[in-house]
Amino acid sequence: xxxxxxxxxxxxxxxxxxxxxxxxxxxxxxxxxxxxxxxxxxxxxxxxxxxxxxxxxxxxxxxxxxxxxxxxxxxxxxxxxxxxxxxxxxxxxxxxxxxxxxxxxxxxxxxxxxxxxxxxxxxxxxxxxxxxxxxxxxxxxxxxxxxxxxxxxxxxxxxxxxxxxxxxxxxxxxxxxxxxxxxxxxxxxxxxxxxxxxxxxxxxxxxxxxxxxxxxxxxxxxxxxxxxxxxxxxxxxxxxxxxxxxxxxxxxxxxxxxxxxxxxxxxxxxxxxxxxxxxxxxxxxxxxxxxxxxxxxxxxxxxxxxxxxxxxxxxxxxxxxxxxxxxxxxxxxxxxxxxxxxxxxxxxxxxxxxxxxxxxxxxxxxxxxxxxxxxxxxxxxxxxxxxxxxxxxxxxxxxxxxxxxxxxxxxxxxxxxx
Numbered sequence: 001x002x003x004x005x006x007x008x009x010x011x012x013x014x015x016x017x018x019x020x021x022x023x024x025x026x027x028x029x030x031x032x033x034x035x036x037x038x039x040x041x042x043x044x045x046x047x048x049x050x051x052x053x054x055x056x057x058x059x060x061x062x063x064x065x066x067x068x069x070x071x072x073x074x075x076x077x078x079x080x081x082x083x084x085x086x087x088x089x090x091x092x093x094x095x096x097x098x099x100x101x102x103x104x105x106x107x108x109x110x111x112x113x114x115x116x117x118x119x120x121x122x123x124x125x126x127x128x129x130x131x132x133x134x135x136x137x138x139x140x141x142x143x144x145x146x147x148x149x150x151x152x153x154x155x156x157x158x159x160x161x162x163x164x165x166x167x168x169x170x171x172x173x174x175x176x177x178x179x180x181x182x183x184x185x186x187x188x189x190x191x192x193x194x195x196x197x198x199x200x201x202x203x204x205x206x207x208x209x210x211x212x213x214x215x216x217x218x219x220x221x222x223x224x225x226x227x228x229x230x231x232x233x234x235x236x237x238x239x240x241x242x243x244x245x246x247x248x249x250x251x252x253x254x255x256x257x258x259x260x261x262x263x264x265x266x267x268x269x270x271x272x273x274x275x276x277x278x279x280x281x282x283x284x285x286x287x288x289x290x291x292x293x294x295x296x297x298x299x300x301x302x303x304x305x306x307x308x309x310x311x312x313x314x315x316x317x318x319x320x321x322x323x324x325x326x327x328x329x330x331x332x333x334x335x336x337x338x339x340x341x342x343x344x345x346x347x348x349x350x351x352x353x354x355x356x357x358x359x360x361x362x363x364x365x366x367x368x369x370x371x372x373x374x375x376x377x378x379x380x381x382x383x384x385x386x387x388x389x390x391x392x393x394x395x396x397x398x399x400x401x402x403x404x405x406x407x408x409x410x411x412x413x414x415x416x417x418x
Contacts, residue, residue, distance in 0.1 A: 002139075002140065003111075006131055006136065007100050010100060010113065010129045010130075010131055012051060013051050013056060013129045014115060016051045017051075018127055021117075022120045022122070025120070025122055048071045049071060052071055055131055056129065057070065057083045057131075058070065058129050059114075060127060061128065062125055063124040063126075084105045088105055088112065097116055098113070099113050102137070109132070111130065112129070112130040112131075113128070113129065195227065195231050195234060198227050199231065202220070202223060236373040236376075236377050239380065240376065250297070250298040251298050251299075251300065252297060253297075253298075253299055254295070254296050255294070255295065255302075256294055257293040257294070257295050257329075257405070260303055260306065261281075261306055261325060261327065261336055265279055265325060267307070268311060268314065271314055272314050277319070277322065278321070280325070281325055281326070282325065283326075293329040295406065296406075297385050297405060298384075298385070301381045301384070301385070302381070304377070305377075305378050305381045305403065308377060309338045309401050310325060311374070312374055313342065316340070316342045316343060317340050317341060317342040318341065321340065321342060321398075322340070323339070323341075324337075324338075324340075325338050325339075333404050333405065333406055334404070335403065336402075336403055337400060337401070337402045338401045339399075339401075344393045344394050344395040344396055344397055344398055344399055346395055350391060350393060353375050354378070354389075355376065356373055356376040357373065382403060385405060387403060387404055387405045388403070388404045389403050390404075
């Protein structure tokens, strides 16, 4: 705004000066402008522009860049010298038409510019006007620092206020989350007792199932399936609750990963057969090398992890498909791979497969028997062991999961885990 005001003032001075010169040059007095014998000081004082203000200056230059005369303005400050012509002269000649810019000279700042006269007797002559803006620039600098300081102050106040308000708002949220975790953990514990009673009653009835009518036997079978489903759900919720509050403790021991995988495969063989899915062990390395796949981890949790991945591969496979399990080992790590020929997972769903209760329209339908927590549990177990789980999938072709665990050489025997 200050710059625009200064430019407008200089434009007015330049236009007024040009109009006065055009009238003056046609009068007898105007001949003195071009008289080399004339007293320049007298001429300069006689031909000062009518609208000239303090701290302003005007020059008339001929087409060769020679100064014909200059105004005799003085500074507002009595202690200040007049415009430093010698320092400003190169800028007088270099200024383009109708352009103003700041020029520093003798520790002062001037806004300077002009225009070439387009017509009349003094055509191609140039008018240069200038105005000292030292005080304006100092004011702008002070305002910049003031606004910068004010902005920093407001930023600090806003940050402090935001921190306080966020702390107040997060408190109830954290408490609610903690209560939710505690409720999930307590509910899981409380549900295990009645489920155990129901499971025992089911096992007693199942022993006499051959004496029951077909209808009752069918109801008993569904009853047992739902008890199993509920037991798994409660157990999974308990694992997640312990993981959330940092109480998922690992009982670390040394065991053979190959032997554990083969045990889980034997356990799931009847389920695979009932789904008409072939369960295949792929020997990628010699048995002696696989037997050396000794790891230091929680065997119960690793067995649960393997069970989840293979059971999922069976559950979401197609009839007549296959699930292939293999093991890769080296001195630093051991990886087991579960590859199926199932319905696959769309690319947009892959980043979310480890979220709790996340279901995909095609890959996990409502008619499936899963709890929606299996892969979330698998990810928690992997993270607790500081391992890595990866997934690749092609829709209608199949899905591959790879879990990489440290070998015995990078064991956890000296690492505190939670």
